[in-house]
Amino acid sequence: MSNYRMAEANSRIIPLEDKIFGISQKAKEMAAREGADKVVNATIGSLLDDNGKLVVLSSVVEVLKNLTPVDYADYAPIAGTPDFLKAIKKAIFGSYVPKGYTEALATPGGTGAIRNTIQNYSKRGDQVLTSDWYWSPYSTIAQEIERTITTYTLFDDAGNFNAASFESKVKELLSKQDGLVIILNTPAHNPTGYSFTLDDWQKIIAIVKDAVGEKKITLLVDVAYLDFAGDEEEYRKFFPLLDDLPANILVVIAASMSKTCTMYGMRCGAMICLTPDKEIADEFKTVCAFSCRGTWSNCNRAAMAALANIYADEALLAKVKEERRQYSEMLVRRGKTFAKSAEETGLKIVPFDAGFFATVPCENAEQVGLELQKEGIFTVPIGKGIRVSIASISEERCRMLPPAILRAIKKVNG
Ligand code: PLP
Numbered sequence: 400m401s402n403y404r405m406a407e408a409n410s411r412i413i414p415l416e417d418k419i420f421g422i423s424q425k426a427k428e429m430a431a432r433e434g435a436d437k438v439v440n441a442t443i444g445s446l447l448d449d450n451g452k453l454v455v456l457s458s459v460v461e462v463l464k465n466l467t468p469v470d471y472a473d474y475a476p477i478a479g480t481p482d483f484l485k486a487i488k489k490a491i492f493g494s495y496v497p498k499g500y501t502e503a504l505a506t507p508g509g510t511g512a513i514r515n516t517i518q519n520y521s522k523r524g525d526q527v528l529t530s531d532w533y534w535s536p537y538s539t540i541a542q543e544i545e546r547t548i549t550t551y552t553l554f555d556d557a558g559n560f561n562a563a564s565f566e567s568k569v570k571e572l573l574s575k576q577d578g579l580v581i582i583l584n585t586p587a588h589n590p591t592g593y594s595f596t597l598d599d600w601q602k603i604i605a606i607v608k609d610a611v612g613e614k615k616i617t618l619l620v621d622v623a624y625l626d627f628a629g630d631e632e633e634y635r636k637f638f639p640l641l642d643d644l645p646a647n648i649l650v651v652i653a654a655s656m657s658k659t660c661t662m663y664g665m666r667c668g669a670m671i672c673l674t675p676d677k678e679i680a681d682e683f684k685t686v687c688a689f690s691c692r693g694t695w696s697n698c699n700r701a702a703m704a705a706l707a708n709i710y711a712d713e714a715l716l717a718k719v720k721e722e723r724r725q726y727s728e729m730l731v732r733r734g735k736t737f738a739k740s741a742e743e744t745g746l747k748i749v750p751f752d753a754g755f756f757a758t759v760p761c762e763n764a765e766q767v768g769l770e771l772q773k774e775g776i777f778t779v780p781i782g783k784g785i786r787v788s789i790a791s792i793s794e795e796r797c798r799m800l801p802p803a804i805l806r807a808i809k810k811v812n813g
Contacts, residue, residue: 411542419444419779422768426777439776439800443791444589444755445663446627446726451791454726456661458718462705475700478688479505479669482707487669489710491622491654493631495638500680503671504687505698509623509655512670513582514540515690516651519683520617521546521580528568529582532749532758534589534621535781537582553593558750560599566606569616578615581607586634587624587754590779590786592734594628594752600637607648616648623655627727627790628753631720646676649683656702658755659723660709667702730755733789737797744801746808755790761808770807776800 402408419442426440435451446454478484484503506512513536517527523545529537530553538548551568555561572579583603586594595603607616618641628634641650650673657663672683691697709715734753741748741759749758761767764780771778771785779786785804789797 410545422777422779425772429772429775429777433775437775439792439796441776441778441788441792441796441800443788445790446658446661446730446755447791448729449793449795454661456719456722456726458715458722459660459662459705459709462708462715462719463701465708466701466704470704471701473700475505475697475703477691477697478684479503479698480700480703480707482711483703484669486707486710487654487656488671490659490706491625491652491669491671492638493635495635497638497673498642499673499675500677501671501673502680502684503669504684504691505703506653506668506670506691507666507695507698508657508668509621509653510536510540510668511666511691511695511698512651512653512655512668513537513619513621514544514694515670515687516617516619516653517541517546517580518544518690519686520615520619520649520651521578522576525576525578525580526572527580527582528572529584530588531783532588532591532781533582534584553591554750560595560602562599562602562606565603566610569606569610573610573612573614573616576614578617580617580619582619582621584621584623585637586622586628587752589624589754590756590781591749591758592751592754592756592789593749594634594754595637597637597640600640604640604644608645611645611647614647618648618650619653620650621653623653624658624754625654626659626723627730627755629727629731641673644673644675646674646679649674649679651683656706660702660706660719662702662705665699665702667699667706729794730790733792733794733797736794737787737789737800740798741801744805746801746805748801749784755788757787757789758784759787759804759808760784762812766811767804767807770811771803774803774807776803776807778804 423442430438525546526549527541531550541548552561552564652671654669656667674680738751751757764785768780
């Protein structure tokens with residue numbers, strides 16, 4: 400029974416306040432009280448420059464300013480404008496040309512793609528699989544549509560991808576369910592910063608091919624951080640491994656323009672399927688368009704027009720990529736600095752490759768988080784550790800944080 404006066408819980412566990420927002424608010428209050436230089440706000444999930452200002456790609460802003468009134472004001476088709484759908488495939492796949500059939504639909508950010516995939520490729524009451532470290536909105540999205548998240552252990556004791564845990568969870572779930580949605584967030588996973596290696600990918604593919612039998616698996620590949628992991632070609636090398644899957648293993652890529660184009664608030668992204676079967680691709684388009692109509696209807700036309708215009712003009716595209724490359728390199732430098740400082744300090748971190756976040760495993764994460772706040776350092780406790788946003792702090796702060804975190808852990812845990 401629900402404890403709400405008027406609302407219905409509908410099996411959801413709804414916190415009173417968004418945790419990250421609450422901690423970030425405390426950081427802002429302390430900065431206002433004691434000065435910004437006394438506070439390290441490592442909670443924010445957007446890329447900030449060294450002065451704490453949101454990075455906004457000026458080349459993208461220019462494109463937005465040149466849009467027509469119709470681009471801003473008109474409805475977009477339910478599944479997205481044709482030019483956008485062409486552009487987003489290019490933006491995600493880069494030089495890779497999929498062998499199978501691909502269909503795409505616009506969604507409000509990667510979030511919409513995740514929602515629509517869970518809705519259309521699992522049943523009410525099903526469990527959706529992801530790793531034990533995961534972006535908490537996966538659970539919110541699943542609960543909203545009456546599913547739950549269950550996890551495998553991402554790393555083994557040596558800090559490598561735990562293929563055995565992945566395999567046993569896939570098999571266990573397929574023994575109970577007709578199908579399984581598996582969320583893989585790579586490269587530059589949130590919250591750990593881990594990227595699956597090609598070897599990890601080969602293991603994943605072998606396991607799902609072996610386990611699927613007559614059942615159905617959907618591999619939902621969340622590539623929200625694809626353009627901020629490092630070299631664009633290098634980090635797209637896993638795509639060809641997704642060719643040659645049987646028809647009952649569907650790949651859905653959740654694409655986000657939030658980070659890629661620094662358009663977080665414009666709510667634009669896409670879901671793109673990869674399948675060897677044309678009928679399955681057509682069905683994807685039909686069922687997902689139905690979901691779009693029944694939730695947000697259609698997406699932000701101006702954001703779609705901006706991406707389409709960028710991909711229609713080689714010089715413009717080169718400009719956007721160059722500007723993004725510089726910021727991506729800044730982020731990669733910060734990540735390397737954090738990892739190096741952790742190593743020198745003797746602070747254990749969860750295997751990290753790149754991206755917006757790194758995670759420090761620890762006992763009593765909530766207390767460690769509070770201890771850090773006494774020093775003006777704000778991080779996000781996430782159960783088995785604390786998440787540090789590298790994206791929102793300078794390289795210098797990335798260097799000074801590991802010793803402070805180690806001190807706080809020692810103080811709390813002895
Ligand atoms: N997936 C992960 C792991 C994320 O961290 C985010 C954003 O923070 C998203 C997906 C989707 O973001 P958006 O809906 O803004 O595209």
